[in-house]
Amino acid sequence: MITIDTVQNIADILVIGTGWTGSIIVDHFVRQGLKVHVLEMGADKLYSPGSFLNGWVERAEMREEQGHYVTRNNWHNAVLYDDLVTIENKQPHWRFNYNMKRGYGGSGAVWSGRCWRMLPDDFITASR
Known part of the structure; x- marks a missing residue:
């Protein structure tokens, strides 16, 4: 079982998830020389591009x-x-x-930073 004491003994930073945000945070702290560990919800899945x-x-x-x-x-x-x-x-x-999309890269591995196109109704003021 992982406890807070265990984590404090093995890492300076614990990042939850390897999606877009988690990956950016990991990169930031690794460049500063900190020991970073990542906790990922997905299994050991590595998806090839495409x-x-x-x-x-x-x-x-x-x-x-x-x-x-x-x-x-x-x-x-x-x-x-x-x-x-x-x-x-x-x-x-x-x-x-x-x-x-549970696994390394999170939903960013699927969507690649893309999002749905805004519809005309999205630009209509909701409050009247």
Whole structure:
């Protein structure tokens, strides 16, 4: 069992997760000469660059009021990813599958710093 005393004896800094933020923090402190350890939720998974493209299927469902914008994505081949989560919602068009991506690199290994395109509705003031 890892305790705070154990961690204090083996590392100057303990970083939780190797996603974008965790990796930047690790780099920062290693460059300062500190001993850094990382605690990762995922198993010892190392994904090769582009490996997610083999199982990724992006299905764009067009909503007429939004024009030609992607409104949902699906992980078509869930067999390749053991950490698939379905996000449920009362409104069916907001229901989607999401891959938590547990392992080295976090979700940054999947998304590579990209995000969904903003929809026209995103720019409308919500409070009236």
